[in-house]
Amino acid sequence: MIHNRIIYKLFTSILIVSFFLGCAARDLSYRRRGKGVYHTVKKGQTVWRIAKTYGIDIRPLMRINRLSDPKDLKVGQRLFIPDAKRVLGVKVYIPPDKKRWTAINEEQRSYRAKDVLFKWPVKGKVTSLFGFQSRRKHDGIDIAAPGGTPIKTAADGKVIFSGWGPTGYGRMVIVKHTRNFVTVYAHNRKNLVYKNQHVKSGQKIAEVGASGRTTGPHLHFEIRLKRISVDPMRHLPIL
Ligand SMILES: [Zn+2]
Numbered sequence: 001m002i003h004n005r006i007i008y009k010l011f012t013s014i015l016i017v018s019f020f021l022g023c024a025a026r027d028l029s030y031r032r033r034g035k036g037v038y039h040t041v042k043k044g045q046t047v048w049r050i051a052k053t054y055g056i057d058i059r060p061l062m063r064i065n066r067l068s069d070p071k072d073l074k075v076g077q078r079l080f081i082p083d084a085k086r087v088l089g090v091k092v093y094i095p096p097d098k099k100r101w102t103a104i105n106e107e108q109r110s111y112r113a114k115d116v117l118f119k120w121p122v123k124g125k126v127t128s129l130f131g132f133q134s135r136r137k138h139d140g141i142d143i144a145a146p147g148g149t150p151i152k153t154a155a156d157g158k159v160i161f162s163g164w165g166p167t168g169y170g171r172m173v174i175v176k177h178t179r180n181f182v183t184v185y186a187h188n189r190k191n192l193v194y195k196n197q198h199v200k201s202g203q204k205i206a207e208v209g210a211s212g213r214t215t216g217p218h219l220h221f222e223i224r225l226k227r228i229s230v231d232p233m234r235h236l237p238i239l
Contacts (some may be wrong), residue, residue: 041074060082130231152203154183156198159176160176167213173193182223187211193206
């Protein structure tokens, strides 16, 4: 019995070590072969946006460039983009100004009066609200639910993203709706839809999980209007 256990442990450690060696070797061979380009980071460009522009996954990009935190990215830094054939222009993130904010708030209010567009994506306890929560701005609400609980799209729309999201979001789905509304579903265990897929309100699109930066399984849900996150509680039916 004891013997078996030792062999098993040895076997799993060999497996883990060879996996990491395999990754390292592949990263090295990418650089050696020079299959790819060097992208010089400009102001406002994030790892996520760079990865998205070149159509690659954020994790190998970070690993190849030995970035442990996306925030470590510096202006002027050269990132190796595997398999890219030429350097591409990466759109930068421009924070909205106050004037635009106010205009959008007005617009949001006028929409709300007309119709309630959205349904609850998950039935569960809201554990964190929108806005400043302990000094940090929270762009959505958190709904606690056991891992594997179905996540349903809040309204009819089209999937514009399904994959690994930016810092901390984990596995994420983004759905675009009418009138410039977008909903975001993050920390998923599993995504069940693909980009450009049309989805009906209430359709199962993912499963609740704890991927990304979380302390436990929950859905991080955002509603964005013209790319700015708004308070989802104002758009969801009162429970
Ligand atoms: Zn959250």
